Amino acid sequence: MNQALQLDAIHNELIDERTKGFPYGTPPMALNRIGEQGWQLLNGALPFPLAVLKDAALAHNHCWMRDFTSATGVLLAPHGKTTMAPQIFAQQLAAGAWGITVATVQQLTVCVRFGVRRVIMANQLVGPSAVAEVILLQEAHPELEFFFLVDSEAQLRLIEAEAERHPMSRPLTALLELGIPGGRTGCRSQTQASALASAIAASASVDLAGIECYEGLQLTGDSAHDADFVTGLMHAVRELALACDAAGQFAGTAIVLSAGGSAAFDVVARELPTRLSKPVHTILRSGCYVTHDSGFYARMLDNVRLRSGARWQSRPGLQPALEVWAQVQSRPEPGLAILTMGKRDASFDIDLPRPQWHFRAGRDTLPCPAPDSWRIAAMNDQHAYLHVPADADLQVGDLIGTGISHPCTTFDKWRVLFTVDDRYRVTGAIRTFF
Amino acid sequence: MNQALQLDAIHNELIDERTKGFPYGTPPMALNRIGEQGWQLLNGALPFPLAVLKDAALAHNHCWMRDFTSATGVLLAPHGKTTMAPQIFAQQLAAGAWGITVATVQQLTVCVRFGVRRVIMANQLVGPSAVAEVILLQEAHPELEFFFLVDSEAQLRLIEAEAERHPMSRPLTALLELGIPGGRTGCRSQTQASALASAIAASASVDLAGIECYEGLQLTGDSAHDADFVTGLMHAVRELALACDAAGQFAGTAIVLSAGGSAAFDVVARELPTRLSKPVHTILRSGCYVTHDSGFYARMLDNVRLRSGARWQSRPGLQPALEVWAQVQSRPEPGLAILTMGKRDASFDIDLPRPQWHFRAGRDTLPCPAPDSWRIAAMNDQHAYLHVPADADLQVGDLIGTGISHPCTTFDKWRVLFTVDDRYRVTGAIRTFF
Numbered sequence: 001m002n003q004a005l006q007l008d009a010i011h012n013e014l015i016d017e018r019t020k021g022f023p024y025g026t027p028p029m030a031l032n033r034i035g036e037q038g039w040q041l042l043n044g045a046l047p048f049p050l051a052v053l054k055d056a057a058l059a060h061n062h063c064w065m066r067d068f069t070s071a072t073g074v075l076l077a078p079h080g081k082t083t084m085a086p087q088i089f090a091q092q093l094a095a096g097a098w099g100i101t102v103a104t105v106q107q108l109t110v111c112v113r114f115g116v117r118r119v120i121m122a123n124q125l126v127g128p129s130a131v132a133e134v135i136l137l138q139e140a141h142p143e144l145e146f147f148f149l150v151d152s153e154a155q156l157r158l159i160e161a162e163a164e165r166h167p168m169s170r171p172l173t174a175l176l177e178l179g180i181p182g183g184r185t186g187c188r189s190q191t192q193a194s195a196l197a198s199a200i201a202a203s204a205s206v207d208l209a210g211i212e213c214y215e216g217l218q219l220t221g222d223s224a225h226d227a228d229f230v231t232g233l234m235h236a237v238r239e240l241a242l243a244c245d246a247a248g249q250f251a252g253t254a255i256v257l258s259a260g261g262s263a264a265f266d267v268v269a270r271e272l273p274t275r276l277s278k279p280v281h282t283i284l285r286s287g288c289y290v291t292h293d294s295g296f297y298a299r300m301l302d303n304v305r306l307r308s309g310a311r312w313q314s315r316p317g318l319q320p321a322l323e324v325w326a327q328v329q330s331r332p333e334p335g336l337a338i339l340t341m342g343k344r345d346a347s348f349d350i351d352l353p354r355p356q357w358h359f360r361a362g363r364d365t366l367p368c369p370a371p372d373s374w375r376i377a378a379m380n381d382q383h384a385y386l387h388v389p390a391d392a393d394l395q396v397g398d399l400i401g402t403g404i405s406h407p408c409t410t411f412d413k414w415r416v417l418f419t420v421d422d423r424y425r426v427t428g429a430i431r432t433f434f
Numbered sequence: 435m436n437q438a439l440q441l442d443a444i445h446n447e448l449i450d451e452r453t454k455g456f457p458y459g460t461p462p463m464a465l466n467r468i469g470e471q472g473w474q475l476l477n478g479a480l481p482f483p484l485a486v487l488k489d490a491a492l493a494h495n496h497c498w499m500r501d502f503t504s505a506t507g508v509l510l511a512p513h514g515k516t517t518m519a520p521q522i523f524a525q526q527l528a529a530g531a532w533g534i535t536v537a538t539v540q541q542l543t544v545c546v547r548f549g550v551r552r553v554i555m556a557n558q559l560v561g562p563s564a565v566a567e568v569i570l571l572q573e574a575h576p577e578l579e580f581f582f583l584v585d586s587e588a589q590l591r592l593i594e595a596e597a598e599r600h601p602m603s604r605p606l607t608a609l610l611e612l613g614i615p616g617g618r619t620g621c622r623s624q625t626q627a628s629a630l631a632s633a634i635a636a637s638a639s640v641d642l643a644g645i646e647c648y649e650g651l652q653l654t655g656d657s658a659h660d661a662d663f664v665t666g667l668m669h670a671v672r673e674l675a676l677a678c679d680a681a682g683q684f685a686g687t688a689i690v691l692s693a694g695g696s697a698a699f700d701v702v703a704r705e706l707p708t709r710l711s712k713p714v715h716t717i718l719r720s721g722c723y724v725t726h727d728s729g730f731y732a733r734m735l736d737n738v739r740l741r742s743g744a745r746w747q748s749r750p751g752l753q754p755a756l757e758v759w760a761q762v763q764s765r766p767e768p769g770l771a772i773l774t775m776g777k778r779d780a781s782f783d784i785d786l787p788r789p790q791w792h793f794r795a796g797r798d799t800l801p802c803p804a805p806d807s808w809r810i811a812a813m814n815d816q817h818a819y820l821h822v823p824a825d826a827d828l829q830v831g832d833l834i835g836t837g838i839s840h841p842c843t844t845f846d847k848w849r850v851l852f853t854v855d856d857r858y859r860v861t862g863a864i865r866t867f868f
Binding site: 017018020021023024025044045046047048081103104105106109110113123124126127128129130132133136151152154155158179181182183184185186187188217327328329330331332333338340343344348349380381382383385395396397408409412413415433434 | 451452454455456457458459478479480481482515537538539540543544547557558560561562563564566567570585586588589592613615616617618619620621622651761762763764765766767772774777778782783814815816817819829830831842843846847849867868
């Protein structure tokens with residue numbers, strides 16, 4: 001499976017100062033020349049706010065996840081919705097990922113355009129134009145392996161109706177989604193799921209390729225609870241897979257079993273693999289591991305490591321690779337600093353950004369750790385409220401580097417993110433497609 | 435002041451299916467050809483989620499605000515951060531806006547590039563590269579009138595230090611920001627503000643051009659409270675302006691007094707105008723009026739109209755112009771539908787989107803109003819949870835049109851938004867620059 005990506009269109013794209021983060025007064029520049037400019041986040045030449053990806057942490061996380069999945073014997077189709085950055089997809093595939101996961105057909109088109117040839121859409125395929133596009137992509141790219149979710153006969157019938165309108169040299173390949181009562185999508189019971197499996201198996205245009213579920217929304221951070229919950233869910237997937245296999249409902253030469261976000265993938269890797277009558281591809285879909293974070297996933301990874309034995313406890317865990325930097329624009333009260341970053345620049349849906357670094361031009365050569373007492377208490381569209389002790393040594397013009405919580409909702413606020421080395425020198429640029 | 439915008443670069447830009455909302459399988463197309471394609475949101479050819487701007491509501495809102503500002507005798511520099519769409523800036527200027535407001539220097543560069551020649555940055559200018567860019571733009575565009583905020587001597591000194599490094603044929607022009615204790619930026623007292631006014635007046639590189647404040651963050655929705663609060667704040671601005679004027683601290687041939695978001699601009703228009711020794715430009719900066727919304731600003735505008743007398747109560751108010759449409763992808767439980775839209779697609783920072791329309795292909799020719807009992811209870815990155823009565827007639831594949839609350843945080847999730855007529859036929863496309 002050749003998934004060498006074609007990134008020339010990205011590398012050659014001209015970036016200019018209409019793009020947030022691009023230095024003011026700089027002529028338009030091909031994206032792949034950005035790393036040669038000698039730009040440095042700390043020397044005053046770059047605008048703020050600025051989102052950066054730390055090269056060393058990214059590289060570390062690629063290795064960590066490659067080692068974790070190979071140690072546990074599962075495959076990885078990292079969720080591409082996190083970054084929507086084909087350059088990062090290329091790194092993930094080079095680090096051994098089996099394919100890429102997406103959430104929408106638009107995200108699928110981005111993957112296919114840049115050369116990804118194994119894609120799981122961890123979402124229901126719905127809508128005539130979406131079904132037509134999938135068929136078109138499958139016909140145009142015979143080597144493309146694309147899997148999508150089905151959780152109702154109503155959805156299956158709509159897909160079949162649209163499929164009848166297009167010539168197809170091969171069937172569509174669906175994963176049946178097993179859900180959770182009170183949860184999001186997915187069949188609510190084995191009975192429902194079995195009936196749907198029979199309907200898919202009988203479909204002329206849609207093959208049943210495997211079983212999918214998603215455990216991430218019900219996790220609490222209580223490790224024992226989470227492990228029990230995910231174990232039970234994986235056993236339900238196995239039960240369903242065994243039943244479908246026994247009934248001969250799986251088409252194709254291999255069977256896909258897939259689950260696993262970024263918060264309890266260890267339990268999935270341990271409990272999901274199942275022996276069936278054909279080769280089984282057990283595929284995790286973690287997306288956030290690649291940049292990790294300084295909030296929600298940092299907390300969840302502590303549990304992953306604790307549950308995974310001494311080897312993973314002694315080894316350094318995933319590292320936060322994504323930071324958003326801003327400048328102090330005002331110190332209007334002793335305990336308050338206003339920063340040049342807001343809801344347009346950094347995630348705020350789980351936690352607010354966390355101040356991690358403080359840098360003063362003319363005094364510091366590298367950032368100093370921000371005191372634990374400094375806390376971002378609120379954000380407006382373009383401002384953050386940093387609460388500090390009344391005697392804090394913090395001035396207008398100082399830089400604050402923040403760690404974020406939930407990388408997905410920071411990536412989608414940036415069209416280009418710079419990569420930086422350990423001294424915050426810009427080494428390149430990553431283009432997103434949201 | 436010629437502010438005819440140069441939009442050719444936008445009109446000629448090729449849009450393709452890497453851009454969210456562009457129809458699948460469609461060849462790349464110049465943006466200004468999109469309106470000629472005969473696309474229709476309701477006929478299955480467009481992907482979902484999809485953000486659309488309703489032409490009739492946009493046109494209505496432009497007229498409404500033109501009439502309101504001309505009736506009250508104030509000028510309008512609509513906040514461009516809301517849309518960051520030069521095509522909409524052009525409409526606003528054509529409808530009589532004095533200039534455009536921005537929040538960052540990146541937003542200023544977008545304005546200047548497309549031909550806006552009067553810009554207020556309702557934010558502190560800070561950072562060497564930002565100051566250098568402003569000087570460069572002022573020198574390159576002698577007709578550019580650009581105002582930014584200063585709220586501390588520390589900030590003023592940093593600007594002066596950077597200004598010394600650049601040849602300047604004219605000074606920078608600052609507005610002194612009067613703030614609110616416990617608020618965001620701005621001087622906390624008349625004493626502080628007076629001292630800063632003296633410092634700016636004595637600056638070799640920065641002129642004092644006027645006074646600014648922002649009343650929007652303290653509003654409660656209680657009309658009497660809000661009117662009292664804003665009246666008091668405007669009187670404080672007037673007091674400061676009178677003192678600075680008496681001290682001869684204002685440079686230039688006119689004095690700028692500016693306040694006014696989208697929630698209490700009527701009180702600002704009534705209470706801010708002040709007679710000084712030079713002509714006064716009283717400038718509102720409302721941004722959200724242009725698309726209005728179906729949540730926070732809809733509630734606040736009711737108060738604006740009630741406070742503005744019979745003429746504005748009898749006339750139709752602003753209309754919501756921005757909708758996000760999605761498809762039902764799953765009906766996993768009788769009271770639950772999962773929609774193909776999420777935190778990547780629509781605002782969720784004040785209210786969640788509100789279901790307003792329901793459309794079923796094959797049954798309906800136009801959308802039906804969604805029942806009031808239908809409610810979006812949560813969103814994930816790419817999904818919305820629509821709660822409905824257990825017997826609701828809602829199927830997989832149905833379309834739901836939602837109104838949003840707080841347009842700023844929906845615009846920034848779309849690179850291109852389609853404009854539509856009353857039958858949801860696509861009439862054009864609006865490009866954003868976030």
